[in-house]
Amino acid sequence: MTSETMAAVLLTGHGDFDVLSYRTDVPRPAPRDNEVLIQVAAAGINNTDINTRIGWYSKKVDAATEQGGASGFAQVDDADATWSGVAMQFPRIQGADVCGRIVAVGRNVDPARIGERVIVRNMLRSYVDYRPYECWTFGSEIDGGFAQFAVAPARETLAVRCDWTDAELASVPCAYSTAENMLHRAGVGAERVLITGASGGVGSAAVQLAKRRGAEVVAICAPSKADEVRGLGADRTLDRNADLVATLGRNAVDVVIDIVAGPxxxxxxxxxxxxxxxxxxxxxxxxxxxxxxxxxxxxxLTLFGCTFQEDAVFENLVRYIEAGEIRPVVAKTYPLDQIAQAQRDFLSKSHTGKLVLIPPQVTE
Incomplete structure (x- = not known):
């Protein structure tokens, strides 16, 4: 590895763990106009990383993520197996979550930003000229954070001032913005909210963020994780295998925040x-x-499908962090070259909170 190369995980196609290739000779990116170069300190793992790897977004797939999470799916249409419905360009560096420090800037970016500790908006609007309901996903339509270095638009790379660890900050961008976006779109306030998948990254974020808005939170999770989820602020937890209608009754909640769907x-x-x-x-x-x-x-009823995020969603998260109003749970960290094991553990759903990758650190 030289000053022109870096360590990174390349996604080489749709499939099992074998399509993840850890390399130390990947060309280091350089910031273009209006971009910054970030030395990645930590990068969180999300469902979207696995869904993209296995081609789950393809309309030919109708199964749960876990059914193909390790081996992939036999029937995938590469042409629509991404967030955007446009074929993925391989190789791709995944990773929607980044915490790191700006080490270089492109033209039109203030050099004074070098040294800032930052996170990157995971649903990028710069590349589509800020058109409504259009965005690129960091780590999908553009290379992301599973590397020592990453580039991102300067205006969508936000400095954060707090005492959190890098791993904690890397837990925020995808999971917390996804959760906050659902709450924002549904206009959640001081009312009764049901949250599915409450022990995972998005679900645990939604519990905290809904409580921040004054909601009464009913959280669905495995019984083994109930105490941890209540520790995040849930007023009540329900077994994910429970008969929900029999337990709560019909017409019992104001809002449902869902990342699970299924039966x-x-x-x-x-x-x-x-x-x-x-x-x-x-x-x-x-x-x-x-x-x-x-x-x-x-x-x-009103149903909201939530992918695109208004600018306020991510900006609000930074404000909540700096005000000490939320704090993520980091279940475990892994060296970047152990990404396959980290994804196996992610799929086991035996943890509460986030799993985070740590790339080799560079001293220059």
């Missing part, structure tokens, strides 16, 4: 009150569900 999905709409709101940003238990349209219109 339980019809019950989530039954739980909503008249005029209730449902926000979704994932379907790890399966993307194909059954909808009784009568439930939708007779109850005057």
């Amino acid at each position: 339980v999905w019809p019950a989530l709409l039954d739980l909503l009150r008249l005029g209730g709101r449902y926000a979704c940003a994932g379907a790890i238990a399966g993307p194909i569900t059954e909808l009784d349209v009568r439930t939708l219109y007779l109850k005057d």
Whole structure:
């Protein structure tokens, strides 16, 4: 490895762990106009990393993430197996989460920014001229954080001033912005909110962020993780295998924040009150569900699909961090070259909070 190269994990195609290639001779990127170069200190793992690797976004896949999380899927259409529905360009450096320090800047960027500790907006708007409902995903349409260095738009790279560890800050961009975006879009306030997948990265973020908004939080998780989820602020936890309608009753919640979908999905709409709101940003238990349209219109429900994020979402997260209003849970860290093991552990769902990769640190 020279000053012109770096260590990185290259995604070489859709498939099992073998498509993740750890290399130490990857060309180090250079910032272009309006970009910064970040020395990556930590990079969080998210469902989207695995979903992209296995081609789960392809409409040919109708199974839960875990069914192909290790081996991939036999039937994947490469042409639509990404967030954007456009074929992935390989090799790609994944990693939607980055915490690091700016070490160089491109033209039109103030050199005084060098040295800032930063996180990067994971849903990038600069590359699509800030058009509504359009964005590139960091680590999908552009190389991301599973490397020693990454480039990002200067205006979407935000300095954060806090006493958190690098691993804690790297837990924020994807999971917390996803959670905050659902709460933002659904207009959550001091009301009763049901959160699925509450022990994972997005779910645990949603618990904290909903409590910050004054909500009463009912969280769905495995019984073994209930104490930890209540420690994050949940007022009540329910077993993920419970009969939710029998336990809570119909029309029992104001808002559902969902990243799970799958077989339980019809019950989530039954739980909503008249005029209730449902926000979704994932379907790890399966993307194909059954909808009784009568439930939708007779109850005057509003359904929000949440990917695109308004600028305020990410900016608000920085404000919450600096005000000490939230704090992520880091379950474990791994050296970057152990990414396959980290993803195996992620798929086991035996942890609460975030798993984070640490690339080799460079001293220059």
